Amino acid sequence: xxxxxxxxxxxxxxxxxxxxxxxxxxxxxxxxxxxxxxxxxxxxxxxxxxxxxxxxxxxxxxxxxxxxxxxxxxxxxxxxxxxxxxxxxxxxxxxxxxxxxxxxxxxxxxxxxxxxxxxxxxxxxxxxxxxxxxxxxxxxxxxxxxxxxxxxxxxxxxxxxxxxxxxxxxxxxxxxxxxxxxxxxxxxxxxxxxxxxxxxxxxxxxxxxxxxxxxxxxxxxxxxxxxxxxxxxxxxxxxxxxxxxxxx
Amino acid sequence: xxxxxxxxxxxxxxxxxxxxxxxxxxxxxxxxxxxxxxxxxxxxxxxxxxxxxxxxxxxxxxxxxxxxxxxxxxxxxxxxxxxxxxxxxxxxxxxxxxxxxxxxxxxxxxxxxxxxxxxxxxxxxxxxxxxxxxxxxxxxxxxxxxxxxxxxxxxxxxxxxxxxxxxxxxxxxxxxxxxxxxxxxxxxxxxxxxxxxxxxxxxxxxxxxxxxxxxxxxxxxxxxxxxxxxxxxxxxxxxxxxxxxxxxxxxxxxxxxxxxxxxxxxxxxxxxxxxxxxxxxxxxxxxxxxxxxxxxxxxxxxxxxxxxxxxxxxxxxxxx
Ligand SMILES: Cc1cc2nc3c(=O)[nH]c(=O)nc-3n(C[C@H](O)[C@H](O)[C@H](O)COP(=O)(O)OP(=O)(O)OC[C@H]3O[C@@H](n4cnc5c(N)ncnc54)[C@H](O)[C@@H]3O)c2cc1C
Ligand SMILES: Nc1ncnc2c1ncn2[C@@H]1O[C@H](COP(=O)(O)O)[C@@H](O)[C@H]1O
Numbered sequence: 001x002x003x004x005x006x007x008x009x010x011x012x013x014x015x016x017x018x019x020x021x022x023x024x025x026x027x028x029x030x031x032x033x034x035x036x037x038x039x040x041x042x043x044x045x046x047x048x049x050x051x052x053x054x055x056x057x058x059x060x061x062x063x064x065x066x067x068x069x070x071x072x073x074x075x076x077x078x079x080x081x082x083x084x085x086x087x088x089x090x091x092x093x094x095x096x097x098x099x100x101x102x103x104x105x106x107x108x109x110x111x112x113x114x115x116x117x118x119x120x121x122x123x124x125x126x127x128x129x130x131x132x133x134x135x136x137x138x139x140x141x142x143x144x145x146x147x148x149x150x151x152x153x154x155x156x157x158x159x160x161x162x163x164x165x166x167x168x169x170x171x172x173x174x175x176x177x178x179x180x181x182x183x184x185x186x187x188x189x190x191x192x193x194x195x196x197x198x199x200x201x202x203x204x205x206x207x208x209x210x211x212x213x214x215x216x217x218x219x220x221x222x223x224x225x226x227x228x229x230x231x232x233x234x235x236x237x238x239x240x241x242x243x244x245x246x247x248x
Numbered sequence: 249x250x251x252x253x254x255x256x257x258x259x260x261x262x263x264x265x266x267x268x269x270x271x272x273x274x275x276x277x278x279x280x281x282x283x284x285x286x287x288x289x290x291x292x293x294x295x296x297x298x299x300x301x302x303x304x305x306x307x308x309x310x311x312x313x314x315x316x317x318x319x320x321x322x323x324x325x326x327x328x329x330x331x332x333x334x335x336x337x338x339x340x341x342x343x344x345x346x347x348x349x350x351x352x353x354x355x356x357x358x359x360x361x362x363x364x365x366x367x368x369x370x371x372x373x374x375x376x377x378x379x380x381x382x383x384x385x386x387x388x389x390x391x392x393x394x395x396x397x398x399x400x401x402x403x404x405x406x407x408x409x410x411x412x413x414x415x416x417x418x419x420x421x422x423x424x425x426x427x428x429x430x431x432x433x434x435x436x437x438x439x440x441x442x443x444x445x446x447x448x449x450x451x452x453x454x455x456x457x458x459x460x461x462x463x464x465x466x467x468x469x470x471x472x473x474x475x476x477x478x479x480x481x482x483x484x485x486x487x488x489x490x491x492x493x494x495x496x497x498x499x500x501x502x503x504x505x506x507x508x509x510x511x512x513x514x515x516x517x518x519x520x521x522x523x524x525x526x527x528x529x530x531x532x533x534x535x536x537x538x539x540x541x542x543x544x545x546x547x548x549x550x551x552x553x554x555x556x557x558x559x560x561x562x563x564x565x566x567x568x
Contacts (some may be wrong), residue, residue, distance in 0.1 A: 127350020136427040139347040159441035164428045171288040211359035216388040231400045231547030238559045247504040
């Protein structure tokens with residue numbers, strides 16, 4: 001089985017967000033980058049397939065050279081080969097088209113992307129890849145098992161989950177549940193050494209025109225001061241929520 | 249020209265965010281001299297949408313459309329978009345709408361923007377503001393393509409009634425076969441879900457253990473709220489994962505968010521910050537949540553929450 005995991009390279013969750021170039025670009029200065037958490041769950045699940053069912057695991061990223069540290073980390077965790085499409089990801093549809101082109105030329109059985117990237121929170125790339133490659137798609141996937149060519153998967157729905165039976169090839173938008181937090185792997189020395197010898201293929205992108213253009217970022221206004229209510233006067237809170245906030 | 253909205257139903261009833269989508273579309277349509285068409289599946293009372301400015305309601309009644317399927321639904325919606333000569337499609341932020349958004353963007357060759365929180369502006373092409381970096385910033389985006397899809401963030405526009413004369417049409421779509429077979433659905437809650445709730449009551453590690461969650465549930469019950477929790481609480485198995493909210497969990501954009509025994513770590517706040525009114529109950533006055541909240545009580549949850557429940561009972565009985 002051939003698996004491709006889409007890896008988005010995102011600022012660490014504790015990052016302070018700033019913008020540069022007249023507030024038109026995210027300021028990468030001083031930012032620590034990580035594997036998008038949703039993709040890390042997916043990558044770990046892919047490695048389980050490799051270990052238990054036998055599979056090859058490739059990872060792909062659309063990004064400039066700075067994302068290679070993140071790709072090397074995925075190789076150290078256990079991916080076999082990394083592909084980087086040399087393009088600054090500015091438009092989800094261009095990212096999806098670049099990945100879809102690679103999939104169309106390299107046939108994969110299972111493509112694992114994340115439900116969303118925690119930076120721009122688009123939540124659009126996996127669905128787009130599905131439409132571009134005509135491969136079936138399950139979003140918000142929280143479990144996937146494979147037996148005798150049959151896929152049994154679950155997806156989160158509002159207020160519960162839906163269990164699905166389908167086949168390969170398949171694309172999923174993954175998240176926690178595919179594996180749990182304590183299943184995630186920290187690269188060890190051996191993994192890091194081996195990662196250096198693994199292939200990291202850099203491909204030049206096909207040119208696609210953007211459908212969107214970001215022209216300004218802005219940070220929310222600082223919050224006004226909190227109104228404190230004494231724990232002896234809780235009726236005041238109820239009153240404020242009703243009369244001032246109009247929330248109840 | 250019509251703006252198309254996808255009005256989701258659950259057991260034949262419109263979900264509440266349909267009315268917000270309709271209000272948004274009506275507002276935009278009046279400004280641009282357009283009309284509003286809604287597409288829905290198996291709605292038991294489709295003309296309800298006429299109260300929110302929808303001119304034409306395409307309600308396809310068909311057993312095969314009873315349950316959500318991404319392939320089938322996206323095909324019908326894209327057919328409707330083309331039949332209506334539409335250029336703008338408006339979706340909600342529900343799990344199902346997000347599922348098909350990306351698929352539709354490719355099918356309709358549309359620029360697709362999710363988490364939209366503003367009306368479009370036409371001063372610089374066609375642009376909207378969206379939430380990004382998990383509520384840590386806003387982004388102004390211009391749509392360069394002819395067609396566009398806007399995924400509206402919940403509670404960002406509100407519901408406005410506009411009684412309109414509307415026609416309801418039952419259209420038979422050419423239905424493709426589903427690729428996913430749904431074998432079962434497990435509902436974790438029979439109550440309101442975090443995605444649909446106007447009020448969310450959330451508990452953190454400060455509540456000490458799952459046996460104390462009755463307080464959170466009682467408070468939620470009296471408010472008609474959904475229950476949620478911080479990440480460590482679901483990691484510890486005190487509560488189901490489906491209740492985990494925050495940057496790596498579910499986003500919350502309710503009208504009211506009540507945080508009990510939650511410190512307010514940056515990853516937690518990022519996911520809940522777009523809620524309109526935030527209340528924190530915490531023993532530690534230095535807890536970071538106090539900097540993000542509108543109202544706060546410094547106190548022990550085990551004393552404060554039962555008192556709050558009592559006060560709310562009094563309030564409810566005197567307001568009914
Ligand atoms: C990559 C990453 C992603 C993350 N994503 C998320 C996420 O999506 N969502 C999330 O929630 N967290 C997330 N976290 C975890 C986050 O950093 C915090 O650890 C977490 O939010 C803390 O949860 P808590 O507030 O329940 O617990 P604690 O930090 O332990 O806080 C408990 C609070 O309860 C108060 N308290 C104690 N006793 C009482 C009492 N009797 N009455 C009232 N108050 C009391 C304490 O003063 C304290 O403020 C993430 C972390 C990482 C590294
Ligand atoms: N630049 C990228 N390179 C590779 N994969 C990506 C990229 N951007 C997004 N993805 C994948 O698509 C998922 C959803 O991302 P998004 O649509 O940007 O929220 C991510 O979790 C990744 O798996």
